Amino acid sequence: MSQLVVVGKEAFTLRHLKVFRREELAAIFGELAPVLEKRLESVVVLLAPLYVRAGICGREILLSPGVTHVRGAALKLAGALQVPPLLDADFLEYLLFDLPRALEEERRAVVVEDLDGRFTVHAEEGVSYSLDILARVASVYRVPVVVYGSELSERWGYFSRRVRCEKLEGRELCTVDGEPVCG
Amino acid sequence: MGEREVSLTELSRNARKAREILGLLEKYDLVRVRRKGRVYLISLNERGLELLSLLRRAEELLRGAGAAPAARPPAQLEQRSLPSFAADNPWLAILAERGRARVGV
Numbered sequence: 001m002s003q004l005v006v007v008g009k010e011a012f013t014l015r016h017l018k019v020f021r022r023e024e025l026a027a028i029f030g031e032l033a034p035v036l037e038k039r040l041e042s043v044v045v046l047l048a049p050l051y052v053r054a055g056i057c058g059r060e061i062l063l064s065p066g067v068t069h070v071r072g073a074a075l076k077l078a079g080a081l082q083v084p085p086l087l088d089a090d091f092l093e094y095l096l097f098d099l100p101r102a103l104e105e106e107r108r109a110v111v112v113e114d115l116d117g118r119f120t121v122h123a124e125e126g127v128s129y130s131l132d133i134l135a136r137v138a139s140v141y142r143v144p145v146v147v148y149g150s151e152l153s154e155r156w157g158y159f160s161r162r163v164r165c166e167k168l169e170g171r172e173l174c175t176v177d178g179e180p181v182c183g
Numbered sequence: 184m185g186e187r188e189v190s191l192t193e194l195s196r197n198a199r200k201a202r203e204i205l206g207l208l209e210k211y212d213l214v215r216v217r218r219k220g221r222v223y224l225i226s227l228n229e230r231g232l233e234l235l236s237l238l239r240r241a242e243e244l245l246r247g248a249g250a251a252p253a254a255r256p257p258a259q260l261e262q263r264s265l266p267s268f269a270a271d272n273p274w275l276a277i278l279a280e281r282g283r284a285r286v287g288v
Contacts, residue, residue: 028282
């Protein structure tokens with residue numbers, strides 16, 4: 001367990017605070033931010049990467065830490081942490097504050113359903129920001145994050161893997177990083 | 184990187200790219216590198232910090248800011264080193280406000 005720091009009404013592990021960008025620390029913790037930043041300078045998170053196997057059209061693929069985008073398919077992923085169906089600011093708040101806490105208890109793959117539908121306003125900005133937070137969570141906790149989405153989220157340029165399935169002439173064709181896996 | 188100390192993977196998650204960036208920074212004598220076990224910790228040295236401050240000044244001038252930027256309240260989001268998606272992104276301020284209310288500092 002990473003060391004706990006109590007800030008205001010909440011306790012954070014140093015590992016959790018590593019997820020925050022400097023600008024977020026400054027905006028949220030105000031004058032305490034420089035103290036936290038100083039504290040975080042000497043913190044190096046060393047965790048073994050978590051790899052999980054996921055099933056797709058009868059085949060298995062290995063997911064490594066990072067954000068995987070899935071479009072038009074449902075991966076079979078056992079024991080993953082499902083992000084609750086929250087919207088807008090509730091969703092972002094969960095990603096930055098509550099998801100790292102859940103991973104502190106047990107590191108697991110994370111699944112986000114319907115990312116493109118999580119924002120009722122400013123959807124493009126919301127999707128980009130949530131993917132940025134998820135990438136930081138995946139990087140600090142070294143877990144795979146699976147995001148189900150469509151056109152909007154697909155534009156983001158930093159996915160570690162892209163899985164896509166579509167129906168062509170009645171047959172399902174699935175690709176992983178552009179390489180056909182079935183169909 | 185800014186004034187912080189970062190690991191090689193924070194420079195880039197692509198190991199080859201990270202080495203390339205570190206090589207360039209070392210070539211121009213801009214960084215200090217120390218090792219903690221198997222982890223490389225990289226921070227800007229005095230020369231690097233000076234260059235960073237010059238680059239920030241140049242950025243301000245290019246944006247037409249002119250003189251030194253006015254002091255901003257600490258609670259406002261500092262977007263200087265945020266990635267491009269963050270420019271004019273309303274969710275950053277909304278989440279910051281949520282966070283402040285939640286933490287209560």
